[in-house]
Amino acid sequence: MDTIESVEEQAAFFQSVRDRYLEAKTSAGEINSYYRICDTTVCLSFAGEALISHITPALSHLRITEAGAPDLTICLWDSHSTKTSMIPPPWKRDRYTYRGDIWGYNSNRIKTAFHWIEFSLNMLDMETNTGLFWVEHTQSLPFWVNASPLRTLLHWWLEKNDCQLVHAAAIGTKDGAVLITGKGGIGKSSTALSCLKSGLFYLGDDFVVTRLKPEPFVYGLYNSAKLNADHVMNFPEFSRFISNSEDLKDEKAVMFLYPEFSEQLAAAMPLKAIIVPRITGEGKSRVTQAYPEDILRAASFTTMTLLPGSGIKTYEFLSQLSSRLPCFTLELGRDLAHIPATVSHLFETLVHENVAETSVRCPDAGESQVTPRTWPFVSVIVPVFNGERFIRKAVENILSQDYPSLEIIMINDGSTDKTEEIIKELPLEIRYLSQKHFGPSAARNRGINEAMGEYIAFLDVDDLWPKENLRMLLKELSQDRDIDVVHGYAQLAHYNPVTDTYEYRGNPAESFPYYIGAALYRRTAFTKVGLFDPTLHYGEDTDWFTRAKELNVTIKRLEDVTLIVRRHGKNMTCGKNVVELNQLRVFKKTLDRIRARE
């Protein structure tokens, strides 16, 4: 699963696919159109006409007349209309992922993704600046994807050009633009369209491009807007622009705003703030200040789960963006007409009070915020087996959470290396326990027994928590007494010996769902569910969560990355197959429990 094909093999496959395009072009003819995208010239080179009506409408406002040599050329074709078959993929079927990444077929030079939404193959050669887009048949393209065509290829290309595609809407006034980000369904499109309706500038409702230097900037990429069918009636004035009226039962309504709204479609604007909408159900809308880290989470998770190949670069870009701009929550009321006024008022405040240059970063106090006085005590349990290389970094990581009320319990699970020596040398107070090698479950259980905290967290010595993770998890747990466990997703990071760094790999939303370290537990969760099964050296995580579910323990899943799992060849779970990972044993234990209850 982790084998990476060599760059030469990747490039050879790219070349073979490109040869198929050349054949398709010979058979069906070549049609080129040129676009100016974020200060670069992009040529879309179609073999035959079949794909043109799917790809070009959303980009038509950026079209330019024929240019000289383009910066990027994307070759597009379908097998059906060009009567050109595709060569088989060189990878096995287990290389496909939901997000689109093809394991082993991504390198600094060649990017590859297969999209299930479109059944499209996307490849980009970063050295020759050539992209490939292929589908077997244009029928596989649902209409709504026409609203944001080629977004994976453009994501790779824009990243190379120091820009970042973001899952966000953007609207503006003469004073600049605001980015409206967050997962699908939270009101990005409704906000953007109601602002368009009231005369504000429009840069996009789903994907826009951002740039950091010299100042934060946003570019409009697609002139489209998408609305859920049940929201269409809220915008009757736009209904005549809907291009898929017949298919609204199954699809979102797609509108193209060019050329009718040419004057309001802004090409690029300086960014003045980032907003995450939240539907409140109240009458009026209002804006409240937000923590940059909350805004970063909202922007990065949704963006990274949608863009193949996105990783640490995307996260760091968005981290910088959210730290350089004022951050707000837009509490969306039912009255759509009130939204533009609320947003315009925010612009006025930003301009007149120059909020952008002040350091107003924290939301108003109150409303179940965790304040220093109420910080509950957290026990962080770190089992260590021969982890001498990682101990210092793990402790550093816990301390960098900047959580003032915690204890660290390290359990040396019979290490034969310098684990004990290193822990004892640490310049801070650590509760150190040592035992014979009984395995991670026994070590964690010992920690739970020793823990003094009302809340318990686990960190394996070679894993890391993202910044502010503990505060965020605690905020979630402390807001609702009924929740026993709150957990998010893990981001895999692979060690690259060439650069001596860990690179993010894959989509966190597709990671193993039961990483013990990706959660924060109420102490009482363990009295309800019991401890980890010490007979399981692997699979104890799945086993615990399965038991918790059977007992109706309340587990809240966050759409956030709450753990970074570093793969470096020595991880306990690295290279184990499903049998070795004890899934069958966990299943057997589940069966035994079900029978015991019957």
Add this chain to the structure above:
Amino acid sequence: MTELLRFRINVPKVIHETIEGETVLVNLDSGNYYSLDGVGADVWGLLEQGAHVGGIIEWIADRYKGERTDIEKALCQLIEELKREELIVPDETRGSGNVVDRDGLSKVSPGLHTAMFVPPALNKYTDMQDLLLLDPIHDVDETGWPSTKADSPISEK
């Protein structure tokens, strides 16, 4: 069912382990989990060793008390079911003759006619996919590309 028919376990699609006399199995393609105990677990062990159908019937009839015809019928039904669930597939690669290590099996199984024959049941669990934490398994067409005919594993974002 011809008595000389032979089957093999459908690896690598199927993973299996026998724990405390119960065989637990997963079909990785469908994500379904199964369990077999008693006679069923014995049959699985015999299949794993490459026994032909006749040999399996013989072996079970030797060890369990019951009508020979009932045993034969129940075992053929079980084997049919295992086949239908794609847990086993016909094995044409082995020659004729029984290759069962009778001594090996007799160590973990009842002695001659010591236990009552209970018709074996293949228990199927279709709601255990949470336990199956592999990467998504996708359908591909004969060219190796995912096919639009197969169900897309994701809905609209």
